[in-house]
Amino acid sequence: MVMGLAKNPLVLLGFALAILVSACNTDKNKDSSLQLNAEDLEADSSATAGIQSVKQIFYSLPSPLETALILKRSGAKYNEEILNPVDNLTKYNTNKSMALNLGIYSTDLSYASLFDQTQATIKFMTASKKMAENLGILNAIDNSVIQRLEENVNNRDVIMETISETFLNTNSILEEDDRVAIGSIILVGGWLEGLYIATSLVEDVKSTDNELVDRIVDQKFSLETVLNLLNQNIDNPDVKDIHNDILELKKIYDEVQISVSKVEVVQDSKSKVTTLSSKNVVTVNPAVFNKLKLKVKELRTKYTA
Amino acid sequence: MRSFSYIFILSLFLLLPFLGNAQCKNFAKKVCKLELNPYIHDGNFNAAILTEGEDAELFKTFYAGQEYRISVCGSESIPTVEFVVMDVDRKVLYTNAKNNFATSWDFKVEATQQLIIVVKVPTSNDKNTEIQSGCVAIMFGLKTD
Numbered sequence: 001m002v003m004g005l006a007k008n009p010l011v012l013l014g015f016a017l018a019i020l021v022s023a024c025n026t027d028k029n030k031d032s033s034l035q036l037n038a039e040d041l042e043a044d045s046s047a048t049a050g051i052q053s054v055k056q057i058f059y060s061l062p063s064p065l066e067t068a069l070i071l072k073r074s075g076a077k078y079n080e081e082i083l084n085p086v087d088n089l090t091k092y093n094t095n096k097s098m099a100l101n102l103g104i105y106s107t108d109l110s111y112a113s114l115f116d117q118t119q120a121t122i123k124f125m126t127a128s129k130k131m132a133e134n135l136g137i138l139n140a141i142d143n144s145v146i147q148r149l150e151e152n153v154n155n156r157d158v159i160m161e162t163i164s165e166t167f168l169n170t171n172s173i174l175e176e177d178d179r180v181a182i183g184s185i186i187l188v189g190g191w192l193e194g195l196y197i198a199t200s201l202v203e204d205v206k207s208t209d210n211e212l213v214d215r216i217v218d219q220k221f222s223l224e225t226v227l228n229l230l231n232q233n234i235d236n237p238d239v240k241d242i243h244n245d246i247l248e249l250k251k252i253y254d255e256v257q258i259s260v261s262k263v264e265v266v267q268d269s270k271s272k273v274t275t276l277s278s279k280n281v282v283t284v285n286p287a288v289f290n291k292l293k294l295k296v297k298e299l300r301t302k303y304t305a
Numbered sequence: 306m307r308s309f310s311y312i313f314i315l316s317l318f319l320l321l322p323f324l325g326n327a328q329c330k331n332f333a334k335k336v337c338k339l340e341l342n343p344y345i346h347d348g349n350f351n352a353a354i355l356t357e358g359e360d361a362e363l364f365k366t367f368y369a370g371q372e373y374r375i376s377v378c379g380s381e382s383i384p385t386v387e388f389v390v391m392d393v394d395r396k397v398l399y400t401n402a403k404n405n406f407a408t409s410w411d412f413k414v415e416a417t418q419q420l421i422i423v424v425k426v427p428t429s430n431d432k433n434t435e436i437q438s439g440c441v442a443i444m445f446g447l448k449t450d
Contacts (some may be wrong), residue, residue: 056355
């Protein structure tokens with residue numbers, strides 16, 4: 001029967017078309033609850049007839065590079081002792097642990113690079129390369145990347161550009177290979193490492209005007225993005241586990257209050273840079289902050305163990 | 306020989322979506338990323354194949370003190386892509402439709418907040434042409450000082 005069908009080119013073509021349509025519609029970033037508006041449907045009625053149109057939704061987390069930049073701007077100091085030792089590499093043998101620690105090492109290398117710690121940058125890039133290779137993300141970080149870092153030890157721009165390129169390669173290869181669940185775990189690992197570095201560097205939460213504390217509190221905004229991003233791949237058991245962990249973190253963040261004022265758009269015709277002017281009023285007591293710090297440490301220890 | 310034709314047709318259809326993704330990746334890397342200069346690309350990859358009339362939304366938190374460049378670009382096969390930046394209440398803060406369909410926008414936020422970026426591929430005015438699809442990429446640049 002099957003053989004008979006396979007001999008008919010029309011059936012074969014129909015089958016191939018069905019797979020094609022199915023592949024195009026199984027985008028993990030689509031939210032089926034959102035439909036194209038009426039105007040769109042009217043304009044495209046002939047083309048969309050019979051095909052369920054859905055809006056694609058992306059949740060973008062701060063990349064390891066952005067996290068490191070935010071840390072530095074907030075007055076963070078460099079402390080290599082809090083980073084994940086590369087000796088731990090051999091412990092990571094599952095897809096989940098490798099993906100989480102690829103994210104963790106990516107943030108560590110970005111943090112090291114922004115503080116001009118070249119040897120540490122190369123060390124963490126080598127660790128990231130190993131994790132990427134073990135995950136089957138081949139060619140995202142090749143030997144030429146390490147070589148470029150070694151040849152440009154005093155050129156931070158080239159180093160940052162190189163790091164940015166490796167992230168783009170990793171993300172796009174995973175997207176291309178339809179391994180977005182792994183991609184989301186890497187991003188969450190990197191995000192959590194940023195939060196771990198930041199919370200580890202805050203010794204006295206009571207001191208006012210601590211920009212680093214402000215940025216830690218700000219992660220309440222990104223936390224929603226983390227949960228939404230993981231939700232898109234919640235069928236994956238590893239993603240589900242991490243989602244549960246992040247929900248525990250959310251319980252603590254729920255005790256942090258942020259009130260947001262209206263946004264005013266201020267244009268600077270000279271610099272051509274627009275400022276979105278607004279103010280956040282934050283309420284967080286030291287006990288909640290310490291609880292948050294402990295939970296972040298607990299999760300980070302779990303992921304790097 | 307006939308079997309070979311079947312396999313070829315089947316392979317072609319199976320590979321098409323992946324070829325599209327690969328082209329999108331190259332487009333994002335070779336075209337859109339250049340628009341970010343002198344800002345440094347954050348490393349994230351947000352790109353998809355969109356058809357005329359389709360739109361997509363991206364949610365991202367932007368941090369106080371950091372200056373950003375958003376770059377939105379679409380492949381030549383589709384009409385000029387519109388992009389709108391909104392706050393969480395969906396109040397429009399920027400639209401490139403009022404700025405000569407600029408492909409990038411530089412901004413900073415005084416207070417950390419989540420913004421929504423909507424990209425839309427308009428329908429072509431020419432009713433006689435076929436509806437086109439193409440790659441649309443949203444990329445973020447960071448000012449490093």
